[in-house]
Amino acid sequence: MIASLDEGNVGGYSVAYGREDIYFPVYVTAALAAIFLTATWITGAIYWLAPAAAAAGFTYYNIPLLEAGRPTIGANQYGIFIQAFGLIRWRAIARIDLVEIAERAMTVHELQIALNAPLGSALVADWRKRPTYRRLMRLPWRMDHRGVVRVNLEPFDRAPDEIHRTFLRMWRYYRS
Known part of the structure; x- marks a missing residue:
């Protein structure tokens, strides 16, 4: 029975990440990544890729904070x-x-x-x-x-x- 335990069905007392305004920067950096990527595509200037990659990396790293319903x-x-x-x-x-x-x-x-x-x-x-x-x-x-x-x-x-x-x-x- 213990072998059937996985992260999705552990049961008991569980705590998840909270939904607060503090995670707003994750959404902002996702929007910035999209804006910089669009600027690269429209202008053809490759220098917009660096801030796009940085914003996308920050967003990707912090995605688990947005999973509020999942037990952590x-x-x-x-x-x-x-x-x-x-x-x-x-x-x-x-x-x-x-x-x-x-x-x-x-x-x-x-x-x-x-x-x-x-x-x-x-x-x-x-x-x-x-x-x-x-x-x-x-x-x-x-x-x-x-x-x-x-x-x-x-x-x-x-x-x-x-x-x-x-x-x-x-x-x-x-x-x-």
């Missing part, structure tokens, strides 16, 4: 799932921390999931292999050299402390 992180009876990472089993988690990081003029909340097992045995389902067309897109996670999975909680539709409390509650329940 969450938890179920098997563990914590993270889009494009996998399903981490509850017993492989040493701790779950909510860390505030000061960046320039704002505070970013990061969920840090410390593993107490090697990654190969910690994952119930491994979703790190992505389709070719999604390889250069934004990932909701990153992993440091100490085996800590880090997830920036700012772009999600739920409050960071709510996500942290829910994960902690489920972790305590399911690992016992």
Whole structure:
């Protein structure tokens, strides 16, 4: 039954990217890419391709932020799932921390999931292999050299402390 889990049907508690005005720049850069590409085509001037490629690259990288209905992180009876990472089993988690990081003029909340097992045995389902067309897109996670999975909680539709409390509650329940 566990083998049938994929990113589309994990069930349980899930959190998706929020629909906010902060993602407006993704739409703006898509329009700019189209305008610069059109300018290249109409004028025949090749120098318009550089800003078109830059705007298109930014848009392509940030497309996952526009997928508001798709579960990005969450938890179920098997563990914590993270889009494009996998399903981490509850017993492989040493701790779950909510860390505030000061960046320039704002505070970013990061969920840090410390593993107490090697990654190969910690994952119930491994979703790190992505389709070719999604390889250069934004990932909701990153992993440091100490085996800590880090997830920036700012772009999600739920409050960071709510996500942290829910994960902690489920972790305590399911690992016992």
